Amino acid sequence: MSKTTDQPDQDRRAFIGKAAGAVAAATLAPGVFLHGVAGVEYRQEPVTDKVRWGMLVDSNKCADGCTACVDACNHENGLDLLEKPEGLSDDMWDQQIPKWIRKVTVKDKLSGRESNLPMLCQHCEHPPCVDVCPTGASFRRADGIVMVDRHTCIGCRYCMMACPYKARSFVHEVVEHKPTISPRGKGCVESCTFCVHRLDRGETTTACQDACSQAGHKAIVFGDLNDPSSEVSQALKQYPSRQVRADLKLNTGVRYSGV
Amino acid sequence: MKKTYFSEWGIPSPRYWALLALLAAFVGIGGLSALYMEHEGHWVTGMTNQVVWGTPHVFAIFLIVAASGALNVASIGSVFGKKPYKPLAPLSGLLAIALLVGGLLVLVLDLGRPDRLIVAMTVYNFKSIFAWNIFLYTGFMAIVAVYLWLMMEHKMNPYSKPAGLLAFVWRLALTTGTGSIFGFLVARQAYDAAIMAPMFIIMSFSFGLAIYLLVLMFAFILDDRPLGDVIVTRLKNLLGVFVAGVMFITLIYHLTNLYGTENHEVEAFLLRDGGIYTQVFWIGEVLIGGLLPLGILYHPVLGRNFGWIAGACGAVIVGGIAKVYVILIGGQVFPMALFPEKAVVASGFYDGVVASYSPSLPEVLLGVGGIAVALAATLVGVRMLRFLPTSLSNQDLDPQAAA
Helix, strand or coil: CCCCCCCCCHHHHHHHHHHHHHHHHHHHHHHHHHHHHHCCCCCCCCCCCCCCEEEEEECCCCCCCCCHHHHHHHHHCCHHHCCCCCCCCHHHHHHHCCCCEEEEEEEECCCCCEEEEEEECCCCCCCHHHHHCCCCCEEECCCCCEEECCCCCCCCCHHHHHCCCCCCEECCCCCCCCCCCCCCCCCCEECCCCCHHHHCCCCCCCHHHHHHHHCCCCCEEEEECCCCCCHHHHHHHHCCCECCCHHHCCCCCEEEECC | CCCCCEECCCCCHHHHHHHHHHHHHHHHHHHHHHHHHHHHCHHHCCCCCCCCCCHHHHHHHHHHHHHHHHCHHHHHHHCCCCHHHHHHHHHHHHHHHHHHHHHHHHHHHCCCCHHHHHHHHHCCCCCCHHHHHHHHHHHHHHHHHHHHHHHHCHHHHHHHHHHHHHHHHHHHHHHHHHHHHHHCCCCCCCCCCCCHHHHHHHHHHHHHHHHHHHHHHHHHHHCCCCECHHHHHHHHHHHHHHHHHHHHHHHHHHHHHHHCHHHHHHHHHHHHHCCHHHHHHHHHHHHHHHHHHHHHHCCCCHHHCHHHHHHHHHHHHHHHHHHHHHHHHHHHHCCCCCCCCEEEEEECCCCCCCCCCCCCHHHHHHHHHHHHHHHHHHHHHHHHCCCEECCECCCCCCHHHHC
């Protein structure tokens, strides 16, 4: 005959308690652990519009044939980790692989003068990509950075249809390796973030800018457009510059001089 | 006027099931294609970062546009009070819902993340016409479903007129929304035109009626139901007006573009130098989708022959798909001008050159699957419920029709 009691089964209670604790730890730990490993302090306070990040590209200093900015961006954001799917032609791969920044050489139709420049997301004040995004995944931060929330991007590609600069890319393939600072997955859209992971941990330069400086060209100046004393504001004040597709009145955060 | 009786589609069971099995096979293949593209990623398609919307969108847009057009037959009866059209109305509503379901399915299955559909249904940015369209499309289905019920439930008939009016206004809004997807795109030179919205509306009139007429003739002839030439003549003449309307608005679109020098290059590309896109425009859109059906529909002899009329409807459908292809793909492959005064010498991302795109098989199969879904839903609908009038013979129609 089995022993019966009207007391609750204490062993069982203890087990449930421990199990719940273990589940909670398993759920929460990775996030905590990541922060611990990274050992980097990210900003805790919300972004404000006191800062507007922006860039000036001096095309006179941008060297023909140099791809330092492109290579640095690809490395920084893990684009060089993407692997070409088996069976895909090189030509198609080149058209499908995400490119956040690219080199373009243009020639004036009348004078024949050639200019080199990097083309990237222009971080518009009135971004068409943000207007058209049905879920609001495409958004503009208070500090002027235009980004994609990869949790709400449904991969409709309407933003890519809307961007006048062809600055956005769609991830066409399965992603095996990705850096923690730039998570990506098949089926979402992405573009230049002005190296937001750097800015959010207190740094003030982008990977492309650093690479351009290291290559000795210093064609890219980056900084706070709202701060009159910043290098970029000073440079903008000093040199004539233009917006690409200024006719659209998007008030771009990236400006070009010498084009 | 004799009273109209409706009955279920009565073709022999083996034939019905064979038809359904055929459509189900296409639906299945379309579904497998979607699964394949979703599993592998879009690299298996012809789409790239240059041409971001491909063949699935061509089919989806065609079906969505045709869906609202298919409802026109019902609107003419309810809203504009043309009695001969009343017996035609239930099939019109059914086709409208079925075509929309087929089109939306293709659209959704081509998303990068179709699994996140729930996000699209719960998180909105109302500045986006896409977000509006989600409501316009689901609202359309709901309104037409109620409208159908009011029409088919005898006691509720008096309420069908206001419901029909609402459905009519809603369908105009829907196609305006679909056209505005392109009309609001300032970046690309072939789009960014307010005329896109009215163009899509007249396209919907034409494509929707062509599909309607084809389905009506198919259903009636297969089931040996009397189909008089009076009603068919009315419908085919109306189709002719719509086809001419599409050609007219297309002409105006290109003429207004040509008025501005900045658009000469894109117009030269579409109309003269665009290779496959120029061919699809002139041969597919203008010849097959416009001149040929007009010639048949208004021909004194051919225009009375049901076979030729059906052929004209088919031509309108083929031409319609060609038109959407030119708008969608042709508009994307033409390079965007970063610096209008400069030529691109070199680019790491295909600036300044015409992009290449060739549809892949899975894309086409997904699109065809969408059409099969629409037809299968219609087939099941007419078989299960009384959507079809028992007769549309000349004697059974309202005398007003003969006038």
